[in-house]
Amino acid sequence: MEKPVRRGRATEKTAVTISDVAKAAGVSTATVSRALANPAHVRADKRAKVLEAVARLGYAPNEVARTLRAGSSRMILILVPPHYNTSFFSTILDSIHNELASNGYTMIIGSLESPTEDGRNLTSLVFTRQLDGIIVLACTIPSRLQHSVFDAGIPVVSVCAEVGGHSIPTVVLNDEECAVLQAEHLISLGHRKLMYVAGIDGDYNEVQRYSGFRKTLVANRIDPQLAPRFQGDYRMQSGAAAARTFLEMADRPTGVVCCSDEMAIGFIRGITDAGLSCPRDVSVVGFDGIEYTDYFEPTITTIRQPRSDLGSSGARLMLRALAGDKVPTDTRIVLPGELLVRRSTMSLETESV
Amino acid sequence: MEKPVRRGRATEKTAVTISDVAKAAGVSTATVSRALANPAHVRADKRAKVLEAVARLGYAPNEVARTLRAGSSRMILILVPPHYNTSFFSTILDSIHNELASNGYTMIIGSLESPTEDGRNLTSLVFTRQLDGIIVLACTIPSRLQHSVFDAGIPVVSVCAEVGGHSIPTVVLNDEECAVLQAEHLISLGHRKLMYVAGIDGDYNEVQRYSGFRKTLVANRIDPQLAPRFQGDYRMQSGAAAARTFLEMADRPTGVVCCSDEMAIGFIRGITDAGLSCPRDVSVVGFDGIEYTDYFEPTITTIRQPRSDLGSSGARLMLRALAGDKVPTDTRIVLPGELLVRRSTMSLETESV
DNA sequence: TTGTAAGCGTTATCAA
């Protein structure tokens, strides 16, 4: 037998490999591999020897080699939206992580955040890092990226929004009904001149919520055409911009429905700077239920999203798909939001006292 | 020549490999590899043929195989603290990402977030996924993890805090001086009864800032022993808890220095709920400069951290180390913070008018 | 139940 000649770069710090363990335990590498991955198929005494050697040598399987050979990395990519609000998403990420980790999967986070990030990095990540799956979190996927994401042949699950153009298993909030809750709340307080501060135009959540808003007006015999709609982008600055528009109106609305809490905060800041007061001069409802709404002055009436459930339901859908279970592409899990009434809204009557 | 028998699992979707390209271009796989990684070492005409084939077949090198062979993944792990505040960290992550991405590195984010995450996942990530480096972001590393992180033989850089016990290249804010700015600002407004709302006990930033706070009192002939220190944890809830403690005091301070913006927000919420007003009854200074401070009512006086610079400086340190440059372990880059005076602080005299 | 050995897709050494 020929002595194997070492080729390639010299390993600076030779890690413990499976053959070291095999040698130490007096078995073959195959047995070590089996003892670790498939304990039932290895006789107890050998298994014990292997485990002892593993512990003694501090062996950890090289995941890169495992991935190359087995064709699966046990890594799930979570796509998060640009400028995502951690106040909102961290809970979701956390619940996804818990669900995946307890099933042996690692999650890595990819964002379309920076200007330099046109998705090419992620594309290559998807194609070349042997990802096992992708969870899309409230993202609109650029078409360039869509191509690669959906062609990679790995399961994709969407959470918090539907991905336009592709039918994939999805977990969403009952966005439309929640917007109904927002508007009905204001109307029940006597407000009939309403304004709508929109999220990113065309965005799934935005479309759903605006639809609920309009339907509620119609149901209450208010002409939706007369309710101003401000085009925002979910962020605080656009809420402040909405306030500027609001302030210039001759016949100002008395109730404002916002598509995010951040915009509600920005809006209230804007009208406060102009000497108006919330809720005395105008009632404002937010959406999401981020922690800040409970600390802001005034505390903000909003829709609480079941973040943990959204995340874990999405992760479980992914795990099912990874387990080979054929999850129908039209699977929709719809979770209910909840109206939290706080101090940014008050009845119109009270105001005129 | 023997026909190679296909062993192992059948590949469902055979991706384009380097040998497909080699075949199409009429060269060897070695030449393809060189044409891509080391263009100068390949004759122009062959290189052109290779590139054409790459483009035509849509070839993307399998990074897993590359990593296994080359021993480097071009992946950097960013360790983020539990419950990290995105409002603050997203800018830092973004600048790190930009710096790394433009040098061919991918960043992955690992957090010590969840209760189930005791660091074992990350340990295995470090050891088994062939990471090239670790950037520790404002983290206190659990000792269990420290072992693996520092023994992995890859460069580690710390950003926003020093890692206790190990000397590694670090980028930090001049925390102590910033705390001096906070305290001096209040003192210059006539406040001499000051309270300090602390971050996590023993935490690097906390220690530095408290030191600056105490020094400023001493320099102004105020006995630091008489200034109450509330033990918080950087988060909003603990700010509200600090307010409850404050409210019970017989002789209430008139100025409050907080170790984070979130605690400042929580504190103001707490005293507002009790019928007090900020800044009329008490002046409050935050720390970090998150966007919310500019939207909260009142807007909050705080310390602005140079987040982009913190991130990119840290990333550049990492890139230097990856390039083989021996970065001294005692490297310290200290960046200056800036006091932003807003409306949560006012002069004590004005109050007594 | 166990061992042998092929092969995952790349890079890098060596010889030409």
Place this chain on the structure above:
DNA sequence: TTGATAACGCTTACAA
């Protein structure tokens, strides 16, 4: 400058 080929460390089909 190029090609043949040996690893990288692991899993797994197959034979024993």
